[in-house]
Amino acid sequence: xxxxxxxxxxxxxxxxxxxxxxxxxxxxxxxxxxxxxxxxxxxxxxxxxxxxxxxxxxxxxxxxxxxxxxxxxxxxxxxxxxxxxxxxxxxxxxxxxxxxxxxxxxxxxxxxxxxxxxxxxxxxxxxxxxxxxxxxxxxxxxxxxxxxxxxxxxxxxxxxxxxxxxxxxxxxxxxxxxxxxxxxxxxxxxxxxxxxxxxxxxxxxxxxxxxxxxxxxxxxxxxxxxxxxxxxxxxxxxxxxxxxxxxxxxxxxxxxxxxxxxxxxxxxxxxxxxxxxxxxxxxxxxxxxxxxxxxxxxxxxxxxxxxxxxxxxxxxxxxxxxxxxxxxxxxxxxxxxxxxxxxxxxxxxxxxxxxxxxxxxxxxxxxxxxxxxxxxxxxxxxxxxxxxxxxxxxxxxxxxxxxxxxxxxxxxxxxxxxxxxxxxxxxxxxxxxxxxxxxxxxxxxxxxxxxxxxxxxxxxxxxxxxxxxxxxxxxxx
RNA sequence: GGCGCCGUACCCAAGUGGUAAGGGAGCAGUCUGCAAAACUGCGAUGCGGCGGUUCGAACCCGCCCGGCGCCUCCA
Numbered sequence: 001x002x003x004x005x006x007x008x009x010x011x012x013x014x015x016x017x018x019x020x021x022x023x024x025x026x027x028x029x030x031x032x033x034x035x036x037x038x039x040x041x042x043x044x045x046x047x048x049x050x051x052x053x054x055x056x057x058x059x060x061x062x063x064x065x066x067x068x069x070x071x072x073x074x075x076x077x078x079x080x081x082x083x084x085x086x087x088x089x090x091x092x093x094x095x096x097x098x099x100x101x102x103x104x105x106x107x108x109x110x111x112x113x114x115x116x117x118x119x120x121x122x123x124x125x126x127x128x129x130x131x132x133x134x135x136x137x138x139x140x141x142x143x144x145x146x147x148x149x150x151x152x153x154x155x156x157x158x159x160x161x162x163x164x165x166x167x168x169x170x171x172x173x174x175x176x177x178x179x180x181x182x183x184x185x186x187x188x189x190x191x192x193x194x195x196x197x198x199x200x201x202x203x204x205x206x207x208x209x210x211x212x213x214x215x216x217x218x219x220x221x222x223x224x225x226x227x228x229x230x231x232x233x234x235x236x237x238x239x240x241x242x243x244x245x246x247x248x249x250x251x252x253x254x255x256x257x258x259x260x261x262x263x264x265x266x267x268x269x270x271x272x273x274x275x276x277x278x279x280x281x282x283x284x285x286x287x288x289x290x291x292x293x294x295x296x297x298x299x300x301x302x303x304x305x306x307x308x309x310x311x312x313x314x315x316x317x318x319x320x321x322x323x324x325x326x327x328x329x330x331x332x333x334x335x336x337x338x339x340x341x342x343x344x345x346x347x348x349x350x351x352x353x354x355x356x357x358x359x360x361x362x363x364x365x366x367x368x369x370x371x372x373x374x375x376x377x378x379x380x381x382x383x384x385x386x387x388x389x390x391x392x393x394x395x396x397x398x399x400x401x402x403x404x405x406x407x408x409x410x411x412x413x414x415x416x417x418x419x420x421x422x423x424x425x426x427x428x429x430x431x432x433x434x435x436x437x438x439x440x441x442x443x444x445x446x447x448x449x450x451x452x453x454x455x456x457x458x459x460x461x462x463x464x465x466x467x468x469x470x471x472x473x474x475x476x477x
Numbered sequence: 478g479g480c481g482c483c484g485u486a487c488c489c490a491a492g493u494g495g496u497a498a499g500g501g502a503g504c505a506g507u508c509u510g511c512a513a514a515a516c517u518g519c520g521a522u523g524c525g526g527c528g529g530u531u532c533g534a535a536c537c538c539g540c541c542c543g544g545c546g547c548c549u550c551c552a
Contacts, residue, residue, distance in 0.1 A: 010481095012493095027552095028552080029552090030551095030552075031550085031551085036552090037552085038552095039551090039552050040552050041552085042552070043552035044552080046552090071550090072550080073550075073551095152480095155480070155481085155547080155548085156480060156481075157479070157480055157481095157547095157548070158479080158480090160479090161478080161479040161480070161548085178548095204550085225552065226551080226552030227481085227482080227546075227547080227552080228546080228547065228550095228551055228552065229551080229552070230481085230547075231480085231481095231547060231548065232547095232548080232549090233550095233551090255552090256552070257482075257483090257546095257552095258482095258545090258546075258552075259552085260545080260546095263544060263545065264544095264545070264546095265545075265546065265551090266552095267551065267552095268550090268551070269550085269551080300489075300490070300500090301489085301490070302490085302491080304482085305482080305483070305490095306482075306483065306545075306546090308489090312488080312489090313488090313489070315501095316488080316489065316500080316501055316502090317489095319500095319501065320500065320501070323500090323514095323515095326514065326515085327515090330514085330515085358491090364491075364492095366489095366490055366491055366499080366500095367490095367491055367492085367498075367499080369490095369491095369499080369500085370490085370491065370498060370499035370500075371498095371499085372499095373499055373500060374498085374499070377499095377515095377516085380514095380515055380516070381515085381516065383515085384508095384515065384516065443510085446510075448510055448511070451510090451511090452510095452511070452512080455511095455512075455513090464513065464514090465512080465513065466512090466513050466514050466515095467509075467511095467512075467513075467514090468514095469508095469509090473513095474513095474514090
């Protein structure tokens with residue numbers, strides 16, 4: 001049974017959905033004013049894997065991931081570039097899909113935008129005022145945290161402990177320094193919508209409450225996001241939602257750790273971030289390979305902890321994947337050995353169980369990967385003895401099946417080496433094949449000098465040769 | 478000041494009371510004309526430090542050291 005670490009309780013708990021076999025999942029997406037970096041990728045990937053694993057476990061998952069498309073930073077960016085906010089948000093929503101697509105992140109079931117839910121947000125804000133949990137001043141509406149006794153239960157903070165104004169001046173008009181905006185009056189030139197409190201736009205937190213309630217209902221199963229959202233964003237969402245509905249909001253709160261560079265959080269303000277597209281552009285490998293390498297890297301650490309991004313870590317991820325894809329290639333080849341798949345099935349079954357129990361343990365992807373690595377070793381060993389065509393097919397299928405849960409191992413062909421640069425050192429597959437024929441003949445004549453020369457020549461072009469027992473060779477680049 | 482995360486071998490990384498998974502690198506070996514790949518063997522008497530609880534602790538408790546994050550927007 002799946003256990004998840006719930007930030008709300010600070011414990012690992014068995015996961016039980018409200019409705020049997022159905023899961024309603026909401027994840028905070030991104031504010032679309034710039035390209036996504038690896039940190040965004042990690043978050044997206046964690047919840048993509050959670051969704052995949054829930055589906056693998058037989059649940060029907062309704063997965064909602066929003067886009068914040070009305071925000072100060074978007075307005076600022078639009079002004080800087082002299083374009084409309086919509087031009088900015090459209091551009092970066094498209095970029096989001098493109099970048100995440102390369103990482104194999106599946107689109108959510110619903111991807112709502114804040115601007116499409118104005119009525120819901122206005123209604124929710126109105127309800128909070130009516131209930132006395134929010135107040136209205138000069139066209140702005142604030143949530144009254146003092147009126148909500150449970151405030152701080154997610155982030156485990158007490159209002160008295162919060163050092164308001166530590167880094168930002170407190171708005172004097174607010175009743176409590178921690179009161180946050182539900183609705184902001186708009187200045188000239190800013191996007192605005194009509195409301196009972198005058199023309200304005202919603203605060204950040206209210207959109208997630210409105211969209212999650214709209215698409216998943218007042219109480220749903222899982223709410224996720226990066227750890228930096230625990231406070232104040234998710235704390236505020238709980239206050240608004242529970243305050244308005246009087247019901248429980250999300251039951252399980254899941255938060256992923258940060259990607260770091262040299263032990264420091266990757267963030268815009270520190271300027272130490274790499275965008276996803278930047279990494280693909282700079283990568284010396286093909287797009288498919290780069291995507292899977294990145295994906296493997298991001299899943300090789302438990303989602304809750306920090307993850308240090310480095311070239312070295314990326315190279316290692318590639319190396320490990322090559323080990324897997326090398327095996328897959330060998331599994332696809334016919335070989336003339338004696339067949340002996342006796343223990344194969346039990347090895348696969350054992351792996352499947354180990355994989356599931358790893359994933360059941362708070363989505364322990366590193367442990368799940370370790371199970372696959374164990375299987376890799378076992379299958380390699382068995383392949384050395386000899387596997388039937390069926391056995392090889394079964395093994396391949398097991399890797400595909402379990403890999404799919406992590407979004408790995410789905411490539412038909414793995415490009416081992418570096419991206420071909422236009423007009424530089426290109427050699428076609430058929431040219432390689434003819435070189436290999438020549439080399440094979442040289443080997444037959446025991447002309448090893450010639451054979452080695454050909455191998456060296458191909459090596460120089462980034463082609464690695466592996467000689468098979470039957471005298472033929474396989475190659476990879 | 479408050480809240481929280483993290484510290485496991487050369488590197489990455491699991492393990493939340495029962496005696497240190499897995500991978501990478503390295504070294505040695507098997508196979509090979511030689512390679513490559515694969516396989517086999519070797520590698521922490523110890524899990525930041527010091528105390529404590531326990532028959533037993535990397536895992537629980539206390540103190541300390543070090544790194545990081547949040548308390549403004551941030552995945």
